[in-house]
Amino acid sequence: MIKIQIAKEADTAILALLGRITWAESHGHYIDDKSNLLKYLNNNFSVSKTKQDINNANNLFYIVYVDDLPVGYAKLVINAINESIASQNNCRLERIFIQNQFIPLKIGQQLLTFVEGKAKELQLDTMWLSVYIKNNRAIKFYEKNEFKNVGELNFLVNGKAYENIVFSKKI
Numbered sequence: 001m002i003k004i005q006i007a008k009e010a011d012t013a014i015l016a017l018l019g020r021i022t023w024a025e026s027h028g029h030y031i032d033d034k035s036n037l038l039k040y041l042n043n044n045f046s047v048s049k050t051k052q053d054i055n056n057a058n059n060l061f062y063i064v065y066v067d068d069l070p071v072g073y074a075k076l077v078i079n080a081i082n083e084s085i086a087s088q089n090n091c092r093l094e095r096i097f098i099q100n101q102f103i104p105l106k107i108g109q110q111l112l113t114f115v116e117g118k119a120k121e122l123q124l125d126t127m128w129l130s131v132y133i134k135n136n137r138a139i140k141f142y143e144k145n146e147f148k149n150v151g152e153l154n155f156l157v158n159g160k161a162y163e164n165i166v167f168s169k170k171i
Helices: 009-030 034-044 047-054 100-105 107-121 136-144
Strands: 002-006 059-066 069-078 090-098 126-132 148-157 160-170
Touching (some): 002 107, 009 034, 009 059, 034 148, 047 059, 059 107, 090 107, 100 107, 107 126, 126 136
Parallel strands (some): 090 126
Antiparallel strands (some): 002 059, 059 069, 069 090, 126 160, 148 160
16 A cells, blocks of 8 residues: 655654665666765765754655555755746755655656645645756656756766756646
């Protein structure tokens, strides 16, 4: 059974671990210098950084469970600024990650549909995100879900820039 719940501060360690695992699975092979990968994971998915993020009122985290096992999560950032996004009433889908072994269950689609519904409940009109230009699976997923390419940004991993596409969707 699949269940999606809003994450609370008590879920911080689960989110930090899911973040490390899923980010390394989905992006780690793109990072040439594995010491940069480890630094990035340590800086962005520590329990203390995750606790700081979950306590920020502009951040909303949702954990997806399969048979009570946490297997992925999404992070929405309310009213995130990007030069390619005109709306001031938006949210950034900063993270939507599912552990690799659970991707065949199509949980990512269910989680995206769920967070789009939450954004509508908050009366937001636009959802945007960025995707690494070499991440073809993710690009196809967002295009299938009617996200449009509206720009680009550089995603930094310890000072090294990785070119990303900015996708946006009216919700």
